[in-house]
C-alpha cells in the first residue's frame with residue numbers, strides 16, 4: 113500500500129503519527145502540525161481511499177488500516193511513535209496499541225469509540241458506492257462541528273472538499289471496518305499511556321465512549337473538550353494541542 117504522507121519537524125526528534133477520521137484526510141491536522149513540529153517529528157498520513165492514498169477494493173478491517181501504518185513506519189525506518197487518531201484514526205490507534213504495543217509510546221484517542229458497530233454502516237457503504245461522496249456532505253458536517261463552526265464558510269469549504277475528494281470505495285471499505293471492529297476485548301492489553309479526548313457536543317462518539325475506553329485501558333484518562341463536536345481537534349485546536357503536548361511530552 114502506497115500511503116500518502118507528510119513528514120516534518122526536526123530529524124532525530126521523537127515521532128508523532130497523526131491518523132485521520134472517516135471522510136477527512138491529513139489536512140484534518142493542519143492546526144496541530146505547527147504546534148507539534150517544534151518538539152516532534154510529525155508524520156501525518158491519509159487513510160486508504162482518503163486524500164492521496166488510493167483505495168483498495170473493500171471491505172477493509174482495522175488490521176488492514178493498522179497494517180498500513182506499520183508498513184509505512186517500516187518503510188521510513190521508524191521503530192516507535194506517539195500516536196494520535198481522530199475517530200477512525202483512534203480506532204486504528206487502539207488496534208495498534210493492542211496488536212503492536214512495542215511500536216506505540218503513547219496513544220491519544222480523540223472523539224473515538226471501541227464499539228460503534230451496527231447496521232447503519234453497511235447502509236452508508238451502500239449509499240456512497242451507489243451515489244458517490246456528495247451524498248455525505250450535508251449529513252456529515254453537523255456531526256463534525258457545532259453550529260458555531262458549521263456556519264464558518266472556511267470550515268465548510270475545507271471539510272466539504274475533504275469529503276468530496278475521498279474515494280467512495282475507500283470510504284465504504286472504512287465503514288465496513290468500523291462495522292466489524294472488535295476492539296473491546298483487547299483494551300486491557302494496551303500498555304501505552306493513553307488519553308481519551310472527547311468533544312462535549314459530539315453526537316457521533318459522545319463522551320461516554322471515551323469513558324468506556326478509559327474504563328478498560330490501564331491507567332487511561334479522559335478529557336472532555338468544551339464547545340466541540342466530533343472533530344474536536346479542528347474546532348478547538350488550542351485545547352487539543354495542549355493535551356497532546358502534555359501526553360507526548362510526558363510519555364517515554
Ligand SMILES: O=C(O)CC1=CCC(=O)O1
Pocket residue numbers: 132133134135198199200201252255290316342
Ligand atoms: O459518521 C461520522 O462521520 C463520524 C465518524 C465515525 C467514524 C469516523 O471516523 O467518523
